[in-house]
Amino acid sequence: xxxxxxxxxxxxxxxxxxxxxxxxxxxxxxxxxxxxxxxxxxxxxxxxxxxxxxxxxxxxxxxxxxxxxxxxxxxxxxxxxxxxxxxxxxxxxxxxxxxxxxxxxxxxxxxxxxxxxxxxxxxxxxxxxxxxxxxxxxxxxxxxxxxxxxxxxxxxxxxxxxxxxxxxxxxxxxxxxxxxxxxxxxxxxxxxxxxxxxxxxxxxxxxxxxxxxxxxxxxxxxxxxxxxxxxxxxxxxxxxxxxxxxxxxxxxxxxxxxxxxxxxxxxxxxxxxxxxxxxxxxxxxxxxxxxxxxxxxxxxxxxxxxxxxxxxxxxxxxxxxxxxxxxxxxxxxxxxxxxxxxxx
Amino acid sequence: xxxxxxxxxxxxxxxxxxxxxxxxxxxxxxxxxxxxxxxxxxxxxxxxxxxxxxxxxxxxxxxxxxxxxxxxxxxxxxxxxxxxxxxxxxxxxxxxxxxxxxxxxxxxxxxxxxxxxxxxxxxxxxxxxxxxxxxxxxxxxxxxxxxxxxxxxxxxxxxxxxxxxxxxxxxxxxxxxxxxxxxxxxxxxxxxxxxxxxxxxxxxxxxxxxxxxxxxxxxxxxxxxxxxxxxxxxxxxxxxxxxxxxxxxxxx
Numbered sequence: 131x132x133x134x135x136x137x138x139x140x141x142x143x144x145x146x147x148x149x150x151x152x153x154x155x156x157x158x159x160x161x162x163x164x165x166x167x168x169x170x171x172x173x174x175x176x177x178x179x180x181x182x183x184x185x186x187x188x189x190x191x192x193x194x195x196x197x198x199x200x201x202x203x204x205x206x207x208x209x210x211x212x213x214x215x216x217x218x219x220x221x222x223x224x225x226x227x228x229x230x231x232x233x234x235x236x237x238x239x240x241x242x243x244x245x246x247x248x249x250x251x252x253x254x255x256x257x258x259x260x261x262x263x264x265x266x267x268x269x270x271x272x273x274x275x276x277x278x279x280x281x282x283x284x285x286x287x288x289x290x291x292x293x294x295x296x297x298x299x300x301x302x303x304x305x306x307x308x309x310x311x312x313x314x315x316x317x318x319x320x321x322x323x324x325x326x327x328x329x330x331x332x333x334x335x336x337x338x339x340x341x342x343x344x345x346x347x348x349x350x351x352x353x354x355x356x357x358x359x360x361x362x363x364x365x366x367x368x369x370x371x372x373x374x375x376x377x378x379x380x381x382x383x384x385x386x387x388x389x390x391x392x393x394x395x396x397x398x399x400x401x402x403x404x405x406x407x408x409x410x411x412x413x414x415x416x417x418x419x420x421x422x423x424x425x426x427x428x429x430x431x432x433x434x435x436x437x438x439x440x441x442x443x444x445x446x447x448x449x450x451x452x453x454x455x456x457x458x459x460x461x462x463x464x465x466x467x468x469x470x471x472x473x474x
Numbered sequence: 475x476x477x478x479x480x481x482x483x484x485x486x487x488x489x490x491x492x493x494x495x496x497x498x499x500x501x502x503x504x505x506x507x508x509x510x511x512x513x514x515x516x517x518x519x520x521x522x523x524x525x526x527x528x529x530x531x532x533x534x535x536x537x538x539x540x541x542x543x544x545x546x547x548x549x550x551x552x553x554x555x556x557x558x559x560x561x562x563x564x565x566x567x568x569x570x571x572x573x574x575x576x577x578x579x580x581x582x583x584x585x586x587x588x589x590x591x592x593x594x595x596x597x598x599x600x601x602x603x604x605x606x607x608x609x610x611x612x613x614x615x616x617x618x619x620x621x622x623x624x625x626x627x628x629x630x631x632x633x634x635x636x637x638x639x640x641x642x643x644x645x646x647x648x649x650x651x652x653x654x655x656x657x658x659x660x661x662x663x664x665x666x667x668x669x670x671x672x673x674x675x676x677x678x679x680x681x682x683x684x685x686x687x688x689x690x691x692x693x694x695x696x697x698x699x700x701x702x703x704x705x706x707x708x709x710x711x712x713x714x715x716x717x718x719x720x721x722x723x724x725x726x
Contacts, residue, residue, distance in 0.1 A: 224502065228483040233502045240503060293482075428489050440659055 132465040135256070138313065139209040150317035150372065151205070154324055158197055166192050192430045196439065204319055208310035209254060211319065211422045212392045215307040216250030218440065223299040225426045229417075230291055237278060238292040245296055249304040256311045256466045265301045269293050298444050301389070306447035309454075311461035318460075321372055322403065322450055326442045329365040329407040336360025350415040353408075362404040369400030390458040399453060406449050407442035415442035485508035491580040491612060495573075495594050496605050501565045505588055509564045512589040517557040520530035520550070523672060528558050530679035531572040533652060538566050538618040540650045540682065541643060543583065543702055545633045545710065546622035547660035554589065554656050554677050555620045555679070569620040570595045570608070592617075612649055619643070623699060633710065636703040641695025650682035651702055654711035678709045 146152040170184050178186070203214035206342045223242060224316055227233035229292075245268030252261040272292045278287055291323045309318045337357025346351040352457025389395060418426065454460055482497035486545040502510070520526040534540075542555050552569040558726055559567055571577070573594035576586040594602070611617060622642070623636035644651055656680045662673040683705055688694040 228486055228502065231479075231481045231483065233483060233500070236503060236506055245502065421482055421488065423482055425487070428487060 131468060133460060135465040135468045136463055138311075138315070138464065139254075140207045143204045145205040145316065148314065148317050151320060154372075155201065155205070158201065162194060162197060165193075188431045189433065191203040192433055194422070196430070199322075200323060204316055208315055211310040211315065212250060212253045212307045215303055215310075216246065217252075218436065219246050219250070219299050219303040222303070222430075222437050222440065223295055224416075225429075225437045226295050226299060227290055229423060229426050230295075232288070232291045232295060235276075235288055235292070237275045238272055241268065241275050242292055242296050242300065244268075245271070246304075249300055250307065253304055253307045254309065254462060255469050256464060257470060258461075258466070261304070261308065265297070268296055268300070290388045302444045302447050307452040309460060311464055313461075313464060318454065321369065322446065323443070325365050325369050325400065326405050326407045326446055327365070328368055329361050329404050330442055332368075333357040333361035333403075333408060333411075336364070346412060346415075349412055349419060351372040354420065355410070358408055361408060362401060365404035365407070366397055366400030369403060370396045373399070390454055395457050397400060399450070402449050402453055403446050406445040410442040411455065412446040413445065416449070483596045490581060490643050494580075494583040495505055495577050497604065498611070499587060499593070501591065503667065504599060505591070506565055508588045510561070510589050513553075513556050513561075513564050514694055516553040520557050520675060523670070524550075524658070524675040525552065525558070526557060526677065528677045528679065530681075531558055531677045533681050534558060535608055535650055535652070535682060538563065538611045538616045540652055541612070541619045541621055541640070541707065542567075542652045542654055543623050543636075543640060544654040544656050544677075545706055546624050546626065547628045547656070548663040548665075549627070550659045550663050550675070551622065551627075551656050552592075552620055554675060555654060556590075558654075558677055558679060559618075559716050563618065565591065566615075566617045567591065568593045568617060570622075572595060572626065588706040609643050609647070612643060613647060623702060627658070627665045629665055631664065633703070633707065638692065638695035638699045640702055641685070641698030642690075644685050645688045645694040646686065646690035647700050648684060648686050650684055651698075652710060653680040653705035654678065655680075655706055657710070659693050680705055680709045 139190045146155065169178070169183060169190065172184050173180075185355065199214075220243060223246065224233075227239060233239055237248070238261070245264060246263050246270070249261060252258075273289050276282035278290070289429060306319070306322070309315050309322070312318060334357065337352070337354040340356035341354025341358065343355045344351060345355050345358050349373045370393065373391060374393065390399065414426070418424065425434030426437040429436055432441055483500045483502075485493045485496045488496050504717065517526075532606070534542075542557055542559075544551060552571070556564075556567065556569070569590055569592045571586055571590070571592035571594060573596035575582075576590075576592055577583040577594040583594075586594075591610070608619065612619065614701060621640060623640040624634040625637045625639075626634075628634055640651065643649070656675065658673050660676040662675060663670040683702060685694075685698050685701075688698055
C-alpha cells in the first residue's frame, strides 16, 4: 500500500498535528468536563427546575457518548472515519425504513444497503469514478428490483421512498465520508460537524431570546425566523473564526491548506452549512409530521433517534463537499484506487 | 395509486432490547438474515444428526394465518416444527416461547427474537389481553404461530392436558390449527439434559382443524383445547403403532 495512503488511513500518531484538531478536541473536553458543574451551579442558584435539570443531565450523558463516537474515529485515521460514517448511514437508513415501513420491502432494503456499503468501499479506496457511478446505478437497481415482485400497486411509492432514502442516507452521508480522502480531513470534518451542531444550538438560543415570528409553523412550530437568521450569522461567524484564526500562515504553508481560508469563501462556506443545516432539520420534521411520529427512534436518550440528532448533517454534507472541492480541491495529491490498484 | 400507505413499524419507539420482547415485533433485514441462517442450520442439524422424518407435510396450509400445535417434551420441538415449514414463511412464523425461560434477560431475548423469531408467552402473568393481542395479530396480519398448548415441557414424556389458550387464539375464527406429533424428542433432549442424544426424530403433521363455529368464551376455549389434544393424541397413536418407535407416549 502506498505509504501516504497508509498514513492517512491508519496512522493516528499525527492526530493532533493540526491546530484545529488539537484546539477543538481540547475545547470539547473542557466543555464536557465543565457542563455538569454549570448544570449543578444553575440548579443551586435556582435558574433551572428539577425537570429541566433531569432533561439536561440526560442530554449531557448522551453527548458524553456521542462526542467520543464522533471524535475518536476521526483521530484514529481516515479508514475508521469512513467506516464510522458508513455505519452511521446504515443505522440512519434503518431508522428511516422502520419509520416509513420501507423495511417490509426486503429486496429494496437489500439493494439499498448494498449501495451504501459500495459507497463506503469506494470511499475507502478513494475511487471517485466508482463513487459517482454508484448513485445512478443503485437507483437503477432499486427501480429494477422493485419489479421482481410483480406488484404494480404502490410501485412509485416504494421506489420513491427507497430512492429518497438512498440519496439522503447513502449518497449524502458518503460525501461527508469522502472528506476523509483529503490530507487535511481532520480539521475539515471537525469544522463541519462542530459548526452543524453549533448551528442547532445557535438557532435554539436566538429563537428563545428574540424569536417571535414562526419560521414554518406547520412543519416545526418551535422554529422562528429570528432563530434561523441568528443561526446563520453566528454559524458563519464560527466557521470564519475557526477557519481563519486557527489557520495561521505557518499552518497554511505546513499543511498546504488552500484558498478555502480566504474570508469570502469561508463566509459562503459558513452560510451554506447554516442554511442547509436548518433545512435538514426542517426536512426531518416534515418527514416525521407526514408519518405522524414524534421521534425516529430511542437510541439517544433526550434526543430520540440517530436521525433526530444528525438530520442537520444530511443536506450539508454534499453541498460542503462540492463547495470545498470546487474551491480548494478535496484529496488533491492523495493516491487513488488504493486497494483496487493504481489508475484514476 | 393508493396501494402504498406509510405504516411505521408496529414496534417503533421501543429500545433495541424492548423490541425483541415486544408482541408486535416486525422483522427487518438483519432479523430475516438471522432467521434464514438459524432455521437452515437447525434443519440441517435435525436431518443429519437426528435423521428427522416429516410425514403429512402436505397438510400444512400454503399461506398464513395458521397455528401449529404439538406435544412438547424438549427444546428441540420448535426447531422440528420449523423444519417442516417452507423458507418463505420464516419471517411470519412466530414460535410462542416461555417468557421466563427465553426472554428472562436481554441477551436471551435478543437471541430468541433474532434467531428463532420467538414471541414471549409469560406463563405466570399471561393475561387475557396478551392472547387477545396475538389473536388480533393472527387475524389482521398474514402470520402463523408455533404453539405448545401443554404450557411447558413434559417432564416424563407423557402428553399433559392442553391449556385453553389455544382456544382463545382461534375460537370463532377461520384460522386453521395444524395438529402435529413429535416423536423421539423426549429421548433426544429431555428436560434437564443439555446435550442432545443421537435419537431419530419423526414429525407427523395432521389435517388442519377449524373452529369457526365455536364460541369465543371459556367453554369454547376448553372445547378447542380438548379437540386439538385429541387430534395430536391420534397422531401419536398412529406413530406408536409403527414399529421401532415408541417415544414420548400420549398422555393420560
